Amino acid sequence: MCGICGIVSSEASERIDPRVVIRMRDTLSHRGPDDQGYYVGPGVALGHRRLSIIDLRPEGRQPMANEDDSIRIVFNGEIYNFADHREWLVSKGHRFRSRSDTEVIIHLYEELGVECVKRLRGMFAFAIWDEPKRFLFLARDRLGKKPLFYHFDGTRLLFGSEPKSVLAYPGIAREPDPEALDYYISFGYVPGPFSAFKGLRKLEPAHYLTLQHGRLDIHRYWQVHYLPKLEISEREAGAQIVERLTEAVKLRLVSDVPLGAFLSGGIDSSAVVALMAKLSNRPVKTFSIGFKELRYDETRYAQIVARKFGTEHHEFTVEPDAIAVLDKP
Numbered sequence: 001m002c003g004i005c006g007i008v009s010s011e012a013s014e015r016i017d018p019r020v021v022i023r024m025r026d027t028l029s030h031r032g033p034d035d036q037g038y039y040v041g042p043g044v045a046l047g048h049r050r051l052s053i054i055d056l057r058p059e060g061r062q063p064m065a066n067e068d069d070s071i072r073i074v075f076n077g078e079i080y081n082f083a084d085h086r087e088w089l090v091s092k093g094h095r096f097r098s099r100s101d102t103e104v105i106i107h108l109y110e111e112l113g114v115e116c117v118k119r120l121r122g123m124f125a126f127a128i129w130d131e132p133k134r135f136l137f138l139a140r141d142r143l144g145k146k147p148l149f150y151h152f153d154g155t156r157l158l159f160g161s162e163p164k165s166v167l168a169y170p171g172i173a174r175e176p177d178p179e180a181l182d183y184y185i186s187f188g189y190v191p192g193p194f195s196a197f198k199g200l201r202k203l204e205p206a207h208y209l210t211l212q213h214g215r216l217d218i219h220r221y222w223q224v225h226y227l228p229k230l231e232i233s234e235r236e237a238g239a240q241i242v243e244r245l246t247e248a249v250k251l252r253l254v255s256d257v258p259l260g261a262f263l264s265g266g267i268d269s270s271a272v273v274a275l276m277a278k279l280s281n282r283p284v285k286t287f288s289i290g291f292k293e294l295r296y297d298e299t300r301y302a303q304i305v306a307r308k309f310g311t312e313h314h315e316f317t318v319e320p321d322a323i324a325v326l327d328k329p
Contacts, residue, residue: 002062003028003049004074004148005160006127007169008136010214012043014156021045024168028161031076039063039072044129044136048074056256059098066106067095070131073109075102076161077124077146080251085119109137117208117221121251125203127159136211142222144192144205151200157211163200173198249275260285263313265301277309286311289318 005024007016018040025038025047032049039046048062063072079085082101085108090096094107101122108116109128114137123145128137138159140148150159151166160166167174180194190196192204203209206222232240249272253259261276263269263286276284286306290299299315306313 001031001051002076003031003047003161003165004076004125004127005047005165006074006129006158007045008129008157008211009043010155010211012134014043016040016043016045018045020169021047024158024160024165025049027164027168031161035061037061037063041129041131043134044131046072046074046127046129052257053078054100054254054256057098060100060102062102064098064100064102064106066110071106071110072129072131073102073106073126075105075124075126077122077126077141078252079104079120079122079124080254081119081121083254114139114208114210114219125161134212137208138203138210139208139221140203140205142206148203149195149200150203150209152211152216153199155214157216159203163195163197166200167197175199245271246275246279250279253279258285260287262286263288263302263305263311265298265303265305270305273305273311274309277311284309284311286313288313288315290315292317292319 003025005021005028007021009016018038021038021040025036026049028049032051034052035050037048037050046063050062052060054060063074065072079101082104085104086096089104089107089111092111094110096103105116105120105126106128108119112119117139122141124139124141125146125148126139130137136157138148138150140146147161148159149161149163149166150157151172158166158169158172166172175198176196177194177198180190180196183194184190192202195202203218207218207220210217210219230237253276261269261273261284263273265288273284273286286302288299288302291297302315303313
């Protein structure tokens, strides 16, 4: 998990105070404790807080640029098929400074423009700033695992991984959105593109946003398709599930830091842990949360799975404390 933020003005002559983007960036410090960076140019500022997963070296720092520093990116997430794209991009003549998945996105954009987002398998929210075109490209993954919020006043666009990053910009009103409150009371959540605050919007899953010469456009790039229906047996369906889940787990094991899994003892987490154990050459680290109230506690099921697959298992017992989780002024 990383944190991204930025400021883009339609006026290239606007000088952005670095202290502002640093303030926005550092509201996201909990998302990225390993590193931090920012970039300020004519009418643009980008900020990044990093949780290092792939390529821990300084070359993996963000904001990251292409070979001639004309295109920059801030990125939150992981791209699981980045190695395949990297090989193709090298064959196209691109030169890489890092081993990171972040740099792959930049060069894919150079080759394919906004269509590059369709090639990415992963969870992501990113912003690409194309300086020669004065073109901003924001994108969010297909199912919305990584968040992205923005505010646009017709001249200036602000964005961030969390609302408080955008709200850290001077003069942005922190007014609740009554329509969003109505949705929350009705549905138990605030659907996109609304947020809890007036003027602050979510970029919805499977969408990308572009901004150029003051014009903001939003496009959907992917949609779930339920047709045609598969005509296969239960045995064939089971085999396909195992095959696809195995591939998904294998892709997610690519990392330069140790990996673990949350284990509840339910079907989904147990299946993931089983495949991690099969694909790993060392014991899998598993973690479970327990409760003192036995009717809510499921650690006994997690223990069964942990023993079955010989994991390095850790349990933590928590007690609800609603006051403790509130931000302190």
